[in-house]
Amino acid sequence: MANYRPISFLPVFSKIFEKVLHNRLNQHLQVNDILGTEQYGFRKGLSTEKATYSLTNNILMAWNKKIHIGEVFCDLTKA
Numbered sequence: 001m002a003n004y005r006p007i008s009f010l011p012v013f014s015k016i017f018e019k020v021l022h023n024r025l026n027q028h029l030q031v032n033d034i035l036g037t038e039q040y041g042f043r044k045g046l047s048t049e050k051a052t053y054s055l056t057n058n059i060l061m062a063w064n065k066k067i068h069i070g071e072v073f074c075d076l077t078k079a
Helices: 010-031 048-065
Strands: none
Touching: none
């Protein structure tokens, strides 16, 4: 008896709440045009492949025009 834990429905409700909140927040950000065009990753239709293509394209365009450019990358995975 000491090894048995009660069944909790909290994870089910929290997952439903999380999905609803995510959908509403995402809709709000899109309708009010809050996110910048440089934001990729979690947005529909904007994958990391498109981010890589955009970066490469911008670098090559600047290189062809002989313009000096700089990039700053910030990894916040452990923040």
